Amino acid sequence: MKPTNVTYELCVYEMESQQEVNPVFLQQLRELDIPEEAAKQALLHTQNVSAEEAAMYYFNKLENEEEGDEDLMFKMVFVVNMELSMGVGKVAAQVGHAAVGLYQALQEKNSWREMAWKWDHAGAKKIVLQGTNMAHLLELQALAMSLSLPTKLVQDAGLTQVEPGSCTVLAIIGEEEMVNNVTGSLKLL
Structure with a gap:
């Protein structure tokens, strides 16, 4: 198989x-x-x-x-909306959606493809963090975008544990120091 x-x-x-x-x-x-x-x-x-x-x-x-430039470290972070009280399997699935969606978005621009390549060849560091609620995820996304960091916000279809359109996970990728400017104060999941 x-x-x-x-x-x-x-x-x-x-x-x-x-x-x-x-x-x-x-x-x-x-x-x-x-x-x-x-x-x-x-x-x-x-x-x-x-x-x-x-x-x-x-x-x-x-x-x-x-x-x-080769000394720069890159990382991908996933900020989970903790207000939704999703089960562990649901969180895992939503983080998976965020990772795939962000990676697909990275293929749209040459500079982003280069970032994805550097991130991947430096070990593909991934961190899962706790976000407070949807407003918090949107605030973090706006800050990340203002720093020109690629993001992906996952909205659930609402077929299982959460309401349709719920923002479940925010994914951000970039140079580690820049990403830390956005998510450095959040707690690990």
Whole structure:
């Protein structure tokens, strides 16, 4: 029986993507003296759009590494609406919805894809925290958005334990210090 977790699916996607590197773009990057493995990674991270975009990604990454950017730590936090008194299984499902939704949103912008890649390759740190109520989650989301941090607010369909439209979990990702500016005072779940 095939596992159905997101990690397995992402690994399968990455393996399939690695086989789909555009050979013409790869050759063009090699002609720019970009090492083959780095060229492949750049093409994967830019979704094989063009050799130019992959080259820009590669050279921007080198520039960031020279500036010490590789020392930045990233984390994803999940703030659970404690007012709803959800069961442990419901909380787990809602956090799962938040994680998948936020990760999907990260694929919409190049800078966010880069953040997702750095977060993933630095250990994919995830923290679950307690939020007071829906107003608290909305306040945290507004603060995160004002700091240009990607967020995902999960609203429940209301089929089981909570009312339809209830805000159950807020997910935020970003550089650890920035995320701590938003959620650093909250208690662990």
